[in-house]
Amino acid sequence: MSALLKLSGLSITARLAVGDLRLLDDVDLEIRRGQIVGVVGESGSGKTTLARAVVGLLDRNVRVDQGTIVVAGEQVVAPGVDRTDRVRGSAVGMVFQDASRSLNPLLKVRTQLAEVLRRHVRGITRAEVERRSVEVLAQMRITDPARVLASYPHQLSGGLRQRVAIGLAVVTRPALVIADECTTALDVTTQTKVVDLFRTLVDELGIGLLFVTHDLMLASDLCDRIAVMSGGRVVEQGDALTVLDQPQQEYTRRLLAAIPSWS
Amino acid sequence: MKASTVRRVGGRLASLFASLLIALSLAFLLGRLSGDPTATILGPLAPPEQREALRHQLGLDLPVLVQYLDYLKGVFTGDLGQSLQFYQSNTSMIADRLPFTLQLVGAGMALALLVGIPLGVLAATREGTWWDRGASTLALLGQSVPVFWFGMMLVVLFAVKLGWLPAGQSGSPKHLILPALTMSVYPMAHIARLTRASMSDALAEPYIDSARARGISTRRVIWRHAFTNAMMPILTIVVLQTGILLSGAVAVEYVYSWPGLGQLALQAIQFRDFPLVQAIVVFGALVFVVLNLLVDVLHSIVDPRVR
Numbered sequence: 001m002s003a004l005l006k007l008s009g010l011s012i013t014a015r016l017a018v019g020d021l022r023l024l025d026d027v028d029l030e031i032r033r034g035q036i037v038g039v040v041g042e043s044g045s046g047k048t049t050l051a052r053a054v055v056g057l058l059d060r061n062v063r064v065d066q067g068t069i070v071v072a073g074e075q076v077v078a079p080g081v082d083r084t085d086r087v088r089g090s091a092v093g094m095v096f097q098d099a100s101r102s103l104n105p106l107l108k109v110r111t112q113l114a115e116v117l118r119r120h121v122r123g124i125t126r127a128e129v130e131r132r133s134v135e136v137l138a139q140m141r142i143t144d145p146a147r148v149l150a151s152y153p154h155q156l157s158g159g160l161r162q163r164v165a166i167g168l169a170v171v172t173r174p175a176l177v178i179a180d181e182c183t184t185a186l187d188v189t190t191q192t193k194v195v196d197l198f199r200t201l202v203d204e205l206g207i208g209l210l211f212v213t214h215d216l217m218l219a220s221d222l223c224d225r226i227a228v229m230s231g232g233r234v235v236e237q238g239d240a241l242t243v244l245d246q247p248q249q250e251y252t253r254r255l256l257a258a259i260p261s262w263s
Numbered sequence: 264m265k266a267s268t269v270r271r272v273g274g275r276l277a278s279l280f281a282s283l284l285i286a287l288s289l290a291f292l293l294g295r296l297s298g299d300p301t302a303t304i305l306g307p308l309a310p311p312e313q314r315e316a317l318r319h320q321l322g323l324d325l326p327v328l329v330q331y332l333d334y335l336k337g338v339f340t341g342d343l344g345q346s347l348q349f350y351q352s353n354t355s356m357i358a359d360r361l362p363f364t365l366q367l368v369g370a371g372m373a374l375a376l377l378v379g380i381p382l383g384v385l386a387a388t389r390e391g392t393w394w395d396r397g398a399s400t401l402a403l404l405g406q407s408v409p410v411f412w413f414g415m416m417l418v419v420l421f422a423v424k425l426g427w428l429p430a431g432q433s434g435s436p437k438h439l440i441l442p443a444l445t446m447s448v449y450p451m452a453h454i455a456r457l458t459r460a461s462m463s464d465a466l467a468e469p470y471i472d473s474a475r476a477r478g479i480s481t482r483r484v485i486w487r488h489a490f491t492n493a494m495m496p497i498l499t500i501v502v503l504q505t506g507i508l509l510s511g512a513v514a515v516e517y518v519y520s521w522p523g524l525g526q527l528a529l530q531a532i533q534f535r536d537f538p539l540v541q542a543i544v545v546f547g548a549l550v551f552v553v554l555n556l557l558v559d560v561l562h563s564i565v566d567p568r569v570r
Contacts, residue, residue: 055476089478102473104488106566115487116477152567168477 002073004176004208005031005054005092010067010077012049012232014059023049023062025232031176031208036198038223038240039212040255046232047212048097051180053077054210055094056084072175090120093169097181100161102168103153109164110149113171120172136171139204140164141197159190163197170201177201178210183218195222216255220244228252268570275559279552286551287338290544291331299323300347300535321347338545344538346531353542356527363433364523367515368508370439371446376501379451383458383497388485390463398455405452414445414518431520442519446512450504457500461493468492495565499558506554510547 012024024046031037039047052058054069056077069077072091076083096102104112113133117124124132137145140163153161162182169177179198183191199222202209213219219226220240227237228251236249247253301314301323318324322333337344343353379402386398421441422430429438465471466489474488475481509524516525524543531539563570 057472057476085478088476094473094476096469096473096476098469101469104470104474104492105568106491115479115483119478119480154568165473168473172477 003030003032003070004035004072005029005210006068006070007050007054008068008070010050010053010069011065012046012053012058012062013065014062016061022232024053026067027229027232027234029227029234029237031210033175033208034202034206035225036202036209036211036223038219038226039210039229040214040216040219040226041229042214042255045229047214047229048180049232050229051094051178051210051212054084054176054178055088055092056082089116089174090172091174091176093172093174093177095166095169095177095179095182098185099165099182100153100158100185102165103161105153108150108152109156112164112168113149116168116171132171136167137164139170139201140167141193142167158186159193162186162190162194166194166197166201170205170207173205174207176208176210178212180212181214183213183215191218198222216244217259228255275556279555283548283552286548287335287541287545288331290541290548291334294535294537294540295327297535300537303535304347334541343542343545346539347536348530348534348539349536353539356539357524357542357546360522360524360527363521364509364512364516364525366439367442367446367512367521367523368505370443371508371512371515372450372501372505374443374447375451375454375504378447379454380458380497382451382455384462384485384490386455386459387462387466395459399459402452402455402459405448406456408448410445410449410514411518413448414441414515417441417445418518431518433522442515442521445518446508446515450501450508453500453504454497458493458497461496462489465489465493491565495562498561498565502554502558502561503551506547506551509550510543 007027007029010024010027011022014021014023027046027050029037029039029050039050041047049058049062053064054071054077064077064079064081066079068075071087074083074086074091075081076087103109107115110130110133113136114129117129117132121128133149134145137148142148142160142163148156148160148164153164156164166179166182177198183194186194195218198209198211201207211219211223223240225238226240226243227234228243228249229235230251236243236247236252243252244256247256299314299318301309301317301321305314305317315324322330325333334344341354343357345351346353346356349356382398382402386395389395418430418441421428428441429435430441432438466485468489471484471489474484479488512523513525513529515521516523517529520526524546528540528543530536531543
């Protein structure tokens with residue numbers, strides 16, 4: 001089976017006043033349908049840059065030096081090439097850190113869902129917009145979609161907002177979803193629910209999920225494969241269990257050792 | 264309506280009423296402090312008996328407190344008194360001048376919005392580029408140029424040198440161009456700077472990145488998502504600027520001999536025409552109160568969180 005997402009030798013540099021800064025250095029990564037790949041690392045390890053590069057949300061002073069990103073068989077990023085607008089929101093959905101602030105406070109949930117659907121589903125009818133909006137909220141395990149659709153973001157709880165934000169990312173039925181630290185701002189109970197939700201979404205919809213987190217334990221719960229990043233490089237990647245049980249790299253061992261335990 | 268809403272609206276109205284009362288009282292007191300109007304009306308050589316008689320006729324010999332209460336009573340029954348120099352009702356004089364000021368302010372603010380907002384948005388969306396620097400410099404200049412000087416320069420260029428437009432007075436749409444342009448400069452610059460700041464904040468919000476990641480077009484992200492969120496401070500300034508200009512754009516009207524409220528206010532002050540000065544201040548205060556309420560209403564329309 002071909003890869004949904006394939007990063008090959010990707011190197012990205014930021015031009016700063018003090019000089020160039022390498023954000024990603026020769027990164028290879030692959031995600032297949034139905035697979036959850038975790039990208040784990042400390043702040044500044046490049047994991048967010050990696051996620052944002054796929055949807056073309058890099059800052060103006062950041063550019064791709066080498067390598068390519070291929071999404072569902074289509075090359076979207078290469079040096080001097082940015083065709084991410086062809087997959088952004090359609091083939092790739094993204095959920096952000098602090099997902100509850102990723103909703104526009106002035107627009108009802110219904111309006112925000114409709115906007116995405118109209119943008120990506122050509123000729124969609126009003127009735128179809130409504131049907132798919134309700135459907136996606138139900139998929140998010142929201143029990144009263146009608147009320148949530150008619151609400152403004154500030155009228156919903158943090159957990160609900162999070163689900164709506166995920167709903168907005170998957171309502172167009174993308175093949176690939178990228179979640180960037182999207183559980184960091186949540187309490188542990190909600191975090192668990194969101195992680196469960198992702199697992200079911202991947203199983204039900206057969207999507208691929210790129211799960212970016214600094215939380216190694218969370219990643220090990222959820223992910224099939226794990227890539228450990230440090231200083232812009234993928235220092236180790238493999239099966240989640242293998243990486244955790246038999247880390248090959250000193251860096252991964254130190255990350256694991258830093259997790260507090262009861263014993 | 265919820266009880267909290269009623270309380271909020273009630274509190275707002277009470278505070279606006281209080282501001283109105285303070286404005287009225289200040290207008291009254293400052294007028295009294297400026298000296299005796301009978302000297303201006305009758306001339307410096309008039310005999311004291313004649314001035315005394317006029318003072319009595321105008322009610323200026325009564326205790327200040329009584330005058331003050333009379334004045335307040337008049338205001339709240341809709342009677343703004345008579346002008347000392349024109350022997351006409353102040354209300355009708357304000358009504359005569361108002362259409363001219365409305366024309367001028369309407370055209371000036373429209374121009375300020377049409378240029379200021381796109382300029383601010385341009386600067387914010389291209390932050391740190393030459394576009395941004397150019398727009399910001401222009402706005403800074405616009406806010407620092409003295410209105411009367413700019414007005415005179417326009418007259419020199421377009422009326423005297425080129426002869427394209429009339430140098431002053433009113434009558435045709437052509438007469439409106441230079442005064443409206445002059446008037447628009449300050450609010451335009453203010454709106455541009457504010458739009459830039461407010462847009463730049465809005466564009467940094469997480470929901471903007473999210474909208475972009477959902478594939479929403481850049482234009483829609485800028486206007487529908489960022490601009491609507493950045494709009495409230497701009498709206499507030501636009502409405503308040505309109506209020507300032509409505510209650511007398513003195514410099515512009517003076518430079519162009521535009522027969523609006525600003526000119527009238529100037530004449531009233533020069534003549535120590537207390538009743539007229541007070542009437543114009545009352546009008547200005549009322550305009551502000553109404554516009555303040557308008558800002559609140561607009562705010563609650565734009566932002567569901569304050570409803």
